[in-house]
Amino acid sequence: MYYAIVDCDNCYVSCERVFRPDLKDKPVVVLSNNDGCVVARSNEAKKLGIKAGLPFYQLAGLFPDTKIAVFSSNYELYGDITGRVMAIIRDAAPEYFRYSIDEAFCVLDGMDHLDLKKWGEELHKKILKCTGMPVSIGIARTKTLAKMASHFAKHYPGYRHCCIIDSEDRRRKALKLYPIEDVWGIGWRYAARLSAKGDKTASDFAAHTKEWVRASFNIVATRTWMELNGEDCIPNEEMAKKKSICTSRSFNGMVKDMETLKTHVANFAARCSEKLRQQDSVASVVGVFIDTNRFREDLMQYSKFQDIRLLTPSNSTQSIVQAASKCLEIIYKEDFQYKRAGVIVMGISPTNGIQTDFADYDAERFEKIKRLDTIIDKINKIDGTETIVLGSQQYTAKDGKSIVFSDAIKHDFKSKNPTTRWSDIIVLK
DNA sequence: TCTGGGGTCCTAGGACCC
DNA sequence: TCTGGGGTCCTAGGACCC
Numbered sequence: 001m002y003y004a005i006v007d008c009d010n011c012y013v014s015c016e017r018v019f020r021p022d023l024k025d026k027p028v029v030v031l032s033n034n035d036g037c038v039v040a041r042s043n044e045a046k047k048l049g050i051k052a053g054l055p056f057y058q059l060a061g062l063f064p065d066t067k068i069a070v071f072s073s074n075y076e077l078y079g080d081i082t083g084r085v086m087a088i089i090r091d092a093a094p095e096y097f098r099y100s101i102d103e104a105f106c107v108l109d110g111m112d113h114l115d116l117k118k119w120g121e122e123l124h125k126k127i128l129k130c131t132g133m134p135v136s137i138g139i140a141r142t143k144t145l146a147k148m149a150s151h152f153a154k155h156y157p158g159y160r161h162c163c164i165i166d167s168e169d170r171r172r173k174a175l176k177l178y179p180i181e182d183v184w185g186i187g188w189r190y191a192a193r194l195s196a197k198g199d200k201t202a203s204d205f206a207a208h209t210k211e212w213v214r215a216s217f218n219i220v221a222t223r224t225w226m227e228l229n230g231e232d233c234i235p236n237e238e239m240a241k242k243k244s245i246c247t248s249r250s251f252n253g254m255v256k257d258m259e260t261l262k263t264h265v266a267n268f269a270a271r272c273s274e275k276l277r278q279q280d281s282v283a284s285v286v287g288v289f290i291d292t293n294r295f296r297e298d299l300m301q302y303s304k305f306q307d308i309r310l311l312t313p314s315n316s317t318q319s320i321v322q323a324a325s326k327c328l329e330i331i332y333k334e335d336f337q338y339k340r341a342g343v344i345v346m347g348i349s350p351t352n353g354i355q356t357d358f359a360d361y362d363a364e365r366f367e368k369i370k371r372l373d374t375i376i377d378k379i380n381k382i383d384g385t386e387t388i389v390l391g392s393q394q395y396t397a398k399d400g401k402s403i404v405f406s407d408a409i410k411h412d413f414k415s416k417n418p419t420t421r422w423s424d425i426i427v428l429k
Numbered sequence: 430t431c432t433g434g435g436g437t438c439c440t441a442g443g444a445c446c447c
Numbered sequence: 448t449c450t451g452g453g454g455t456c457c458t459a460g461g462a463c464c465c
Contacts, residue, residue: 011465032433039433055432073433100436100465187463218439220463246435253430295432342434410431 001232002116002139002166004106005146006089006123008082009134009154011102012040015081016071016415018132028069031056034252034410035072072411076385080419084131092123097236105143107236120153120162140165143234144227147184148174148202171230175203185224190217202228242279247271248342252410254293255338261290262328266392267405268343269317269324276315276345277377284313284347286320288327293339304331313349316369317376320345321392384421 008014012030017023027048030040038054048063059068082101089096093106108116120137127135138150145165152174153163165171181191183202193216199205205213206228213225226233247268255261265288276283287307292299306327314320324343376388386404394402416424 034433035431037432053433057431103465185463189462218462220438242436244436248434250433293432340433344435 001112002108002141002164003143003146003232004093004108004116004120004137004139005099005143005150006085006104006106006127007136007138007150007154008085008102009136010040010042011082011133012071012073012078013042013045014133015078016069016074017042018081019415019418020069023069026069027066028071029059030071030073031413032073033249035412036250039073070413072414074411074415074417076417076420077415080417081131081133085127085133085135088127088130089123092119092126095236105146105236108139116166117162117164120164121160124161135161137162138165139163140171141230142227142232144184144224145171145174145230148178148182151178151182168230172203175206175228176201178202180205183224183228185220185227190221243348244344244346245272245275245283245348246342246344247275248289248340249409250340251338252408256334256336258328258332258334260395261332261338261341262325263393263395264341264405265324265328265343266321266390268341269321270390270393272343272345273315273317273320273373274377274380276320276348277373280351281348282313282315282351283310283320283345284349285309285345286323286327287344287346288324288331289342289344290328290331290338291340292336296337296339300336302333302336306331307344307346309347313347315351316373317390318369321390325392382422384417384423 013028016028016030023042025044026042027045027050028042029038029045029050031037032039035056037056038050038052038059041050041052045068048066048068050059050063050068054062056070059070078101086096086098086104089104089106094109094111095107096104098104108119111119116139120139124135124137127133136150136154138146138148138153139162140146140149149163149165153159153161156163165174178201180186180194180199180201181188183205186194186205194205199208206225208225210222210225214222223233249264249268251264255264269286272283272286285307287305289303289305291303292301294301308323308327310319310323320343328341380387386406389404394404395408397403397407418425
């Protein structure tokens, strides 16, 4: 039995290029929220030496003579395009699970007799043709080896976007060519420790005894070692279900006053409840954290987290916002300048089978709130996010008008949403 | 002025109980 | 007074991923 990993190439950049074919072969970067720093780069941008995480304000200074296309992040667009990619993968594989916004693992059960290399090449072609997204595919007997294969597929055109490790000989060769720091599961700290011991490649690491790895690191690194040696031991379920959902942002500038902070937190809480409803689940714990600016060593630092348990697990915007607001009141302190805040919902379970707290439960009210949330979700889906928000989610702008969250954050280079918003569809004449 | 966001798991140590 | 060991639960911190 084999696994395949399908990985979108430079995902956000490729999404932007779908509607900007003129940017093919040009340096392109996508920025984080508030246009803070670089989070995605085209191959050309990588070649220039633009590092991931580079603060945007330093970019122009570092490359004064180079034309670089810059986009603010547009998660609505990326979510829509990658969703289409996933739909094609679902049809092509007997079983699959999404691992991140731009990756999916396929379990190729019952396909050993097929030409899997060809299967991968065809899948790449189909995804590119139907969505415009280029992907790299790696196939092997373990997930860690499949990840390794996908790197080879990405970096060597000879593989035609799909690399398969299907023999002992190929496995050994691949391990020898693969730098230790690129192994899935070996981060920079472990890589530094191994490197200091003389381990330069995946092959060096795989050559240790299992006992040595267990004693030197932990159970997780030991599993990586086993996977590199061909033993499939990362269970599929481990990647399936989410146990917490978080919405957090850094602010554009600092926030001191409780009112603004509360409005931000209300927005994050509302997003969390939307995400819960999307996956048809409820949460039993709501938490809030607030942070000052860690880069400003000259200022007083404060960072705190607080959570509370809901009487009845819920996904209603109203109750999650209310709970988050309570948490904030507990941890908020005056005299600090806040840079970041977030809402986390935990204790997630499916919507059906909610254990209701008897004293708290009012069937009629419960149904009303549910209907209201459903309708608001529908409207926001058709007419764009934040068409309808709670009063507590609205900010007062300088001119006294009410504005919503997405207008309160900086995104000077944002593309349109022709695949998700009616008003952004380009009409051909 | 500006320096991301969203997740998971493991481990060690403390509190508390018997 | 001193000294014990085992079990469980919780938390903080550290590591990893994209």
